[in-house]
Amino acid sequence: MSDGFGLDHLPYGVFSVAGGERRVGVRYGDGVLDLHAATGRPEFAQPSLNAFMALGAEVWRQTREEVAGLVDGADLVALDDAVLHLPVEVADYVDFYASLDHATNVGQIFRPDAPSLPAAWRHLPIGYHGRAGTVVVSGTPITRPHGLTRDGYGPSQRLDIEAELGFVVGAPSELGSSVPFTGLGDHVFGVTALNDWSARDVQAFEYVPLGPFLGKSFATSISPWVTPLAALDAAWVDLPAQEPEPAAYLGPGATHGLDIAVEVVLNGEVVSRPPYRTQYWSPAQMLAHLTVNGASLRTGDLFASGTISGAEPDQRGSLLELWWNERFLEDGDEVVLRASAPGTGGGRITLGEVAGRVVGSRP
Amino acid sequence: MSDGFGLDHLPYGVFSVAGGERRVGVRYGDGVLDLHAATGRPEFAQPSLNAFMALGAEVWRQTREEVAGLVDGADLVALDDAVLHLPVEVADYVDFYASLDHATNVGQIFRPDAPSLPAAWRHLPIGYHGRAGTVVVSGTPITRPHGLTRDGYGPSQRLDIEAELGFVVGAPSELGSSVPFTGLGDHVFGVTALNDWSARDVQAFEYVPLGPFLGKSFATSISPWVTPLAALDAAWVDLPAQEPEPAAYLGPGATHGLDIAVEVVLNGEVVSRPPYRTQYWSPAQMLAHLTVNGASLRTGDLFASGTISGAEPDQRGSLLELWWNERFLEDGDEVVLRASAPGTGGGRITLGEVAGRVVGSRP
Numbered sequence: 274m275s276d277g278f279g280l281d282h283l284p285y286g287v288f289s290v291a292g293g294e295r296r297v298g299v300r301y302g303d304g305v306l307d308l309h310a311a312t313g314r315p316e317f318a319q320p321s322l323n324a325f326m327a328l329g330a331e332v333w334r335q336t337r338e339e340v341a342g343l344v345d346g347a348d349l350v351a352l353d354d355a356v357l358h359l360p361v362e363v364a365d366y367v368d369f370y371a372s373l374d375h376a377t378n379v380g381q382i383f384r385p386d387a388p389s390l391p392a393a394w395r396h397l398p399i400g401y402h403g404r405a406g407t408v409v410v411s412g413t414p415i416t417r418p419h420g421l422t423r424d425g426y427g428p429s430q431r432l433d434i435e436a437e438l439g440f441v442v443g444a445p446s447e448l449g450s451s452v453p454f455t456g457l458g459d460h461v462f463g464v465t466a467l468n469d470w471s472a473r474d475v476q477a478f479e480y481v482p483l484g485p486f487l488g489k490s491f492a493t494s495i496s497p498w499v500t501p502l503a504a505l506d507a508a509w510v511d512l513p514a515q516e517p518e519p520a521a522y523l524g525p526g527a528t529h530g531l532d533i534a535v536e537v538v539l540n541g542e543v544v545s546r547p548p549y550r551t552q553y554w555s556p557a558q559m560l561a562h563l564t565v566n567g568a569s570l571r572t573g574d575l576f577a578s579g580t581i582s583g584a585e586p587d588q589r590g591s592l593l594e595l596w597w598n599e600r601f602l603e604d605g606d607e608v609v610l611r612a613s614a615p616g617t618g619g620g621r622i623t624l625g626e627v628a629g630r631v632v633g634s635r636p
Numbered sequence: 637m638s639d640g641f642g643l644d645h646l647p648y649g650v651f652s653v654a655g656g657e658r659r660v661g662v663r664y665g666d667g668v669l670d671l672h673a674a675t676g677r678p679e680f681a682q683p684s685l686n687a688f689m690a691l692g693a694e695v696w697r698q699t700r701e702e703v704a705g706l707v708d709g710a711d712l713v714a715l716d717d718a719v720l721h722l723p724v725e726v727a728d729y730v731d732f733y734a735s736l737d738h739a740t741n742v743g744q745i746f747r748p749d750a751p752s753l754p755a756a757w758r759h760l761p762i763g764y765h766g767r768a769g770t771v772v773v774s775g776t777p778i779t780r781p782h783g784l785t786r787d788g789y790g791p792s793q794r795l796d797i798e799a800e801l802g803f804v805v806g807a808p809s810e811l812g813s814s815v816p817f818t819g820l821g822d823h824v825f826g827v828t829a830l831n832d833w834s835a836r837d838v839q840a841f842e843y844v845p846l847g848p849f850l851g852k853s854f855a856t857s858i859s860p861w862v863t864p865l866a867a868l869d870a871a872w873v874d875l876p877a878q879e880p881e882p883a884a885y886l887g888p889g890a891t892h893g894l895d896i897a898v899e900v901v902l903n904g905e906v907v908s909r910p911p912y913r914t915q916y917w918s919p920a921q922m923l924a925h926l927t928v929n930g931a932s933l934r935t936g937d938l939f940a941s942g943t944i945s946g947a948e949p950d951q952r953g954s955l956l957e958l959w960w961n962e963r964f965l966e967d968g969d970e971v972v973l974r975a976s977a978p979g980t981g982g983g984r985i986t987l988g989e990v991a992g993r994v995v996g997s998r999p
Contacts, residue, residue, distance in 0.1 A: 484848070
């Protein structure tokens, strides 16, 4: 059996077999349980997890329990026979900037004469909306984008990755209300690995004053498997102290992060090992911030951690930082992000990996 | 008959009667034609225009011709009996920054010691992604947002409007391809008035370096009626010259804008008359830019002009500019945006108005 996909994991995805209809499935070892075939429930005869996720946290809990009782000895679809699809119909996509080491590195590279951290950085988790329609599943080829840079129009010469985790919202919230920092488990269904492909030269030219746009909007890749939050029960850790103390709505003094270890693999070689356990802003804080102005959540909303970088040079989550703005992706390069975490069974669970190969730009 | 809703207009919307199902309708005078009842076509028995819009430009053209032959003498639903709903299921929402006068004014107010225009401003239409899930229909109350500002946490004290036009995408495009600047008519179904509600104090604190986030994401209002692009055939004008000449993908030298006159009405009084005919970047340029990196379009994508301001003080499209950062919206204030344009019949057509009243913040 594949390591990390045992009874303590059971991630959800969407698969099809031999050109058949898309169905919701659960991965167990090297197989996939067809949840509609196994349970008859209509929310699993769907091309995305959205209908199931919309049912709420109590149904997620019951279903996880039920599935754990079904998979052993069940007739599973072999993983090799399954085509894996984008698991979520993404509603709004938000990307944060929650790693202190990443923000400091980027500040030093892009704004060497200014303070490394933007003025608001330690007061709130800075974020922005990205393009939901170009979130793609692992394996989708990444076409090198064209765009305007300081050197004029052409294919990006500084194509980069950002190693991140994505949090998938299942249960919606009302417009005009906000989700408290204690609301993560009520609203967030699960976690994916996420690669926020970035064209640094396009981004650098366009981003003042309204933020990244075409430098990011061409593609964001996520893993085909969404790890339920419940599978990460053993992975919670205390985050480093936040100074100054953030506002009350951000739940100061009790910030919990996830001990998820990420690996960046470039053409088969591990080039970095970013640790999510030392991020500054927690997932619960990002969610509370996102809605404190009354913005509503929809089923399928995806919010991402921002690039995960640790304090050490070999823990940086972007090539910009790893190679300090000197070298970027070539056509044909393949990047795979892997992630794993302590499971509730004492071993480790393996989050779905997210892969993408750069293909040459259009003429 | 209501002025501006004659045979040369025929905008599309979504309505219901007495708690019944939502249906696609066309406004004619003070009435609404139920398109499903009139044609039997299934794409009109839907809670949004998306299914119809996805059929493409040739179907839009044929339908407009067919409807023009149906409405006169038809049994219309009285506008007073119809509840109007959000007409579009918004996929991705992008907001541009395409008015030279607006960008100059904002630069002077927010960054008095720097050049008024960002370095890239004359090279490309600067834009960013906003929150699609909080686009609401005209009439939806606007709850004053809370948030962090330089003065700490609390209800925004600088709640503002932005008078804009929104362009609704009907026909999608492929990931990895781009839409040429000649592609507007193939992809854009129609136009709405749009109010990009903005909390200036929240925005000012959060926006460096990733752009506006919570300062904008609490609500964006659009009109219930989407004016088909074909109804604006007589409204095209040459835009002012662009200097320096933009890149080839932006179609330099032949930029066409729309002669749409906007009115900002505050508590019943017209306070500004922004002219869309003098914008710098054209709708076709915004669309070409949005996709030049290979980002795909989906049915329901909405891209907005950014605040429309003219050169005169009484043509400014935000209170920030009109009152030069000294005064903003009070609880109870109602803002209505109206818009009109030359119709193909020699008179004027009235775009659907967009209204919103500010309600006090939560405790």
